[in-house]
Amino acid sequence: MSERDILEEIRNSIVMGHLDAEDEGFDGSMEGTPGTVELVEQALEAETDPQQILTVFNAAMDEVGRLFEAGEYLLPDMLASAECVGEAMDVLEPHLAGTADTQKGTFLIATVKGDLHDIGKNIVITMLKGAGYQVRDLGIDVPADEIVAAVKEHKPQYLGLSALLTTTMTEMETVIRQLKEAGITDVKVIIGGAPTSEEFARKIGADGHCRDALEAVEKLEALRSAS
């Protein structure tokens, strides 16, 4: 199978919620055929660039979002696709992980209060670990005061905030306000997630916005060399 074909198959298996060969997928007919996990393993065996595989995860979840918006997918369908990406990330992570470089600093990351989306956050974590940053994950649905307390405790150089909902992205502003109120000015705040933008980042006083995990690595490198 060509590289393009296998990447296309990975994308389709995520969209179809086909986790592995034992799983039947959304249409009930896929049991016995390679699922997302096996396809990612095959792609890695064929020496496909792991970062290219990550790009496919993004594209597949975009399609799932489109189908949900169109009313063709329901919540459990989104969850099944999310599970495929979660398991596939576990297979991919060792191929992306690098060794922590203490010079590069610590990156604390959280999905803000009210928001349960973590696929994008987890991809950012994997990429930053791969680039040598020490990463601490606070998880999902994290209230602003817990994030501020963790910043006080761990004193990271960078704080990443993720939000996928227009209703939760406003929590990012609360976190930044509470950091200021606590007198913490030496942590660089980077935000991300589909509804956020560079303009929103400026408005709430964040130090940067990233469209994707690759840009997160680039932005941190730029911030490091500027400091």
Ligand code: B12
């Ligand atoms: C999977 C999914 C879910 C899963 C999440 C599972 C999980 N473990 O994450 C489940 C089923 C739980 C879910 C629930 C809901 N969801 Co949902 N979900 C999605 C979906 C399809 C994909 C999100 C995703 O994983 N994308 C793939 C990743 C890789 O991309 P990403 O998250 O954008 O991350 C990248 C960048 O944004 C960036 N990034 C992200 N975070 C950060 C952070 C930092 C610091 C940096 C630097 C970069 C960065 O880098 C990432 C990697 O490249 C999206 C549609 C979409 N296209 O986004 C809807 C979507 C986000 N969901 C939506 C909705 C409405 C909901 C629900 C309210 C549905 C409901 N009726 O209950 C609930 C809300 C639950 C909650 N309280 O959070 C809407 C949001 C609409 C809006 N404008 O607010 C969307 C857009 C779907 C739609 N089109 O309607 N969802």
